[in-house]
Amino acid sequence: MTQLILTPNLDNADDFYFELIAAHDGxxxxxxxxxxxxxxLVLANHIGNAEVLSEALKAAKLNEN
Structure with a gap:
């Protein structure tokens, strides 16, 4: 079983953030x-592990406030 990674794990996170915001522009x-x-859905398909995706949903729901 693969564990969900909740610690920082993204190279150039700021660059990705700005790219994500730019994708929404307009x-x-x-x-x-x-x-x-x-x-x-694209990222869920890439992950491809239902247990990890369930963990991610739970983690996101805990942090929605």
């Missing part, structure tokens, strides 16, 4: 939400 809320949904 989109209305509906299109921005759709982009986020597609990105989640």
């Amino acid at each position: 989109l209305d809320k509906t299109d921005s939400d759709a982009l986020n949904a597609r990105l989640v």
Whole structure:
């Protein structure tokens, strides 16, 4: 079983953040939400492990406030 990584694990995190924000530039809320949904599905497919994805959902839900 692969464990969900919750510690910083992304090279050039700031660069990715700015790229993510730029991808939303000019989109209305509906299109921005759709982009986020597609990105989640693409990354979930890449991860490909239902247990890790369940852990990620739980971790995200805990941090929603």
